[in-house]
Amino acid sequence: MAVFEALTPAERAGQLRNPEGAVGLAVAEWLNETNRAGNARIVALLGVGPGSHVLEIGFGNGRTVPDVIAQAAEVHYTGLDFSPTMVEEATRFNAALVAAGCASFHLGSAERMPFADASFDRVFSTGVAHFWADPVGPLAEVRRVLRPSGVSLMGCLQPRAAPDFARLEYGVHLHDATAWDTAYRAAGFAGVDIATVEFEQAGPDGASIRRYGFLLTARA
Ligand SMILES: C[S@@+](CC[C@H](N)C(=O)[O-])C[C@H]1O[C@@H](n2cnc3c(N)ncnc32)[C@H](O)[C@@H]1O
Numbered sequence: 001m002a003v004f005e006a007l008t009p010a011e012r013a014g015q016l017r018n019p020e021g022a023v024g025l026a027v028a029e030w031l032n033e034t035n036r037a038g039n040a041r042i043v044a045l046l047g048v049g050p051g052s053h054v055l056e057i058g059f060g061n062g063r064t065v066p067d068v069i070a071q072a073a074e075v076h077y078t079g080l081d082f083s084p085t086m087v088e089e090a091t092r093f094n095a096a097l098v099a100a101g102c103a104s105f106h107l108g109s110a111e112r113m114p115f116a117d118a119s120f121d122r123v124f125s126t127g128v129a130h131f132w133a134d135p136v137g138p139l140a141e142v143r144r145v146l147r148p149s150g151v152s153l154m155g156c157l158q159p160r161a162a163p164d165f166a167r168l169e170y171g172v173h174l175h176d177a178t179a180w181d182t183a184y185r186a187a188g189f190a191g192v193d194i195a196t197v198e199f200e201q202a203g204p205d206g207a208s209i210r211r212y213g214f215l216l217t218a219r220a
Pocket of ligand 1: 016017018019028031032035039057058059060061080081082083086108109110111125126127128131
């Protein structure tokens with residue numbers, strides 16, 4: 001918490017987009033609190049069934065992984081993140097699940113996923129899609145790796161009451177609902193269900209601030 005608050009807005013955006021080193025680890029812990037409810041909501045809505053193959057894009061320090069695996073029997077979790085610091089930390093935290101063959105963590109980018117077509121039943125992410133200047137490329141990759149009956153859920157910030165780091169000049173792209181609908185269609189989805197979600201973020205004085213996000217749900 002203190003580490004995140006000590007950063008400038010530009011540094012916050014940079015560490016949220018690509019957490020690095022000791023500061024990145026602290027920012028990821030801050031995120032565990034801020035995104036706890038959002039991640040729990042998405043995991044509950046994913047509809048993970050027995051034997052499901054689930055992909056998470058941008059897993060951060062990997063704290064949601066045990067919850068995903070616990071949704072049903074023989075779930076296989078795959079994570080993709082382009083931060084070496086996060087891949088190392090998520091792998092360390094989930095070492096037992098990795099050793100058991102239930103989870104694997106991959107260094108790579110949403111823009112070019114190192115997975116075969118139709119590999120996953122579910123694809124999800126939290127706090128990642130608002131870093132995409134042009135979401136069509138990553139969304140086309142999501143569609144490519146989803147199985148025909150697959151579902152994708154993504155939580156991201158929306159323009160309303162955005163935090164100080166969520167600015168274009170810091171690399172954060174707050175697309176509105178129309179832009180998201182257009183991007184999903186351009187990526188080959190028939191459309192996207194867009195819901196507004198609210199969450200609380202701790203401010204510098206400890207008081208909580210209401211934030212707004214989108215929950216984007218699409219079927220392959
Ligand atoms: C704000 S953090 C969110 C972490 C986690 N989902 C959470 O809710 O706590 C964003 C994460 O996505 C990763 N990331 C951002 N853009 C990415 C991309 N294009 N491809 C892969 N990973 C990405 C970052 O490295 C970081 O770990």
